[in-house]
Amino acid sequence: MICGRDSIHGTLHSVDQYHNFRLTDISVTDTEKHPYMVDSINLITKSPLQLSVRNCFIRGSIVRYVQLPADDCDVYELQNASRKEATMNKQQQQQQAPQQ
Numbered sequence: 001m002i003c004g005r006d007s008i009h010g011t012l013h014s015v016d017q018y019h020n021f022r023l024t025d026i027s028v029t030d031t032e033k034h035p036y037m038v039d040s041i042n043l044i045t046k047s048p049l050q051l052s053v054r055n056c057f058i059r060g061s062i063v064r065y066v067q068l069p070a071d072d073c074d075v076y077e078l079q080n081a082s083r084k085e086a087t088m089n090k091q092q093q094q095q096q097a098p099q100q
Helices: 075-099
Strands: 006-015 021-028 038-041 048-051 056-058 063-065
Touching: 006 056
Parallel strands: none
Antiparallel strands: 006 021, 021 056, 038 048
16 A cells, blocks of 8 residues: 555555555555654664554545555456446436436
8 A cells, every 4th residue: 555655565454435444464665764663673684573553544535556466356256246336327327217
């Protein structure tokens, strides 16, 4: 998930109607820019040993884009849901057309 110029990785827990995201098991790509997110750092490799923040809420208006792993997306299910929604919309339009 990209917020401004920051990149946060995690497990998507939920999304609400305002596109606000709740993530669990997060990691931050740039720990030098966000030292408050890290509890302890490996002094040799400069990599975080443990994050102080594990879960977060991200306001939808600041999210630039979300990238989901292709393996985790059920394309067949998404296509079926889109077809059902399109069919329902078409039926509603046909029902409203004679009334007008």
